[in-house]
Amino acid sequence: MTEEIIIAGFGGQGVLSMGKIMAYSGVMQDMEVTWMPSYGPEMRGGTANVIVILSSDRISSPIIKHFDTAIILNQQSLDKFESSVKQGGILIYDSNGITRHPERKDITIYRVDAAEEAGKMGNPKIFNMVVLGGFLKVKPIIKIENVIKGLKKSLPERYHSLIPMNEKALQRGTEIIKKV
């Protein structure tokens, strides 16, 4: 099993940390993982993206052009990465701020209105966990319990009180994601 994922959005949206949580969760599940961020000028205010590869085998190239899953969180990233999804792959997007929706017919498109949902839940910061919950609903390659373990491992102790909130957000994500 190998899953090649790109997560792309604005800097500050939690793109890199969502990828990091995925990677930690993969480690908790004894998988091989790579987490390759875009770094440098793009990160400062513009778009941020990260490639996460989870695999049962040794991982070859950490930098790739085609993905099994693209998780898209803004219009610029949709424009840039819609064409990078492998045929038969998956595109997950949040429609918040999207003016041109994805159009490809040879991939499966899911919508998860995570920004709106996180607002309703009273904590916009858990937005990325709602998205992650949605992803894990359609691609259950990591168990939610391992995500929680990953969170415990990656978050400093002083933030551990926030874990139940994150768990709720993951749960909400699994409920609100829908096929387009």
Added chain:
Amino acid sequence: MEKELRLMKGNEAVAEAAIRAGTDGYFGYPITPQSEILEYLMEAKPYETTGMVVLQAESEVAAINMVYGGAACGKKVMTTSSSPGISLKQEGITYIAGAELPCLIVNVVRGGPGLGTIQPAQSDYFQATKGGGHGDYHLIVLAPASVQEMADFVELSFDLAFKYRNPVMMLSDGAIGQMMEKVWLSPQKERSKTVPGWATTGKPPTRERIIITSLDLDPNAQERFNQKLVAKYNEIREKEVRYEEFQLEDAEYILVAYGTSARVCQKSVQLARNEGIKVGLLRPITLFPFPSKRLNELAGKAKMMFSIEMSAGQMVEDVLLSVNGKVPVYHFGRMGGIVTAPEEVVEFLKSKIGG
């Protein structure tokens, strides 16, 4: 003691491995894409636990000269930087090579020339393997291709550096420095309490003074020293070649790639083999000494060889010298901070073999 599993950036792995290897001193100056090494060490504060010195120098030049001083005292010392910073260090590096001192220099390469870009490149191959500074000298050059190797090669580098009294360079790049992977870390080693006999630690009345210098104004003596270095480099060429082979058993076409490009090429091999093209990969782990003998053997069986590197074509010269005309050799790779895509390698391959 068992190894410890962590998820880390390549840069962080270098820093943590340095602490655990019992390094005596780190001297650095920040530059993207390797600043996490210094940042990690400052946060880990090993000076409170193992006693390892961590110092942000006033410049790259100062840092390498602190390494020179520490090495002359027989200490396990290191510095890290990225391409423009490594250029600044070259004077110090040639002096350390000329004084036959052990140390570790890590170059997390970014695109050049000049300030270039902060994105990954492999355009410092010539500088790392052919000298870099002035004079007839070589560094031992290791090329990590994973976060695990970023950690493992720290201790290996120090072992080789002390064995041959020669500076060792880890030639990494921005991609390996910035990416996170699983890494198994060795248990903490104590810092060495023994001082090598050649180290300058103060002259007791019981022995002659020890002089460490790279200067000899007598040409005959200097030539004898040069010959001694040549003999050392030949011994290193004989004993320390390291490489990894990937699907070479039946390969008609051979990719040669190190570091990030080797990872890319593993995927290219899979993609090409899916199309029925028999491709394999030789990954040099040591760039000096270069696996010339093995490449020459393989050249007898292959139809073509390809040097895949993120540069205008540097390692390709060593591949050409190794195969000595036995087989056609081509270079391919992106530059300017762009990582070659696995598919691009396959396309290039097909354009040459006409399939």
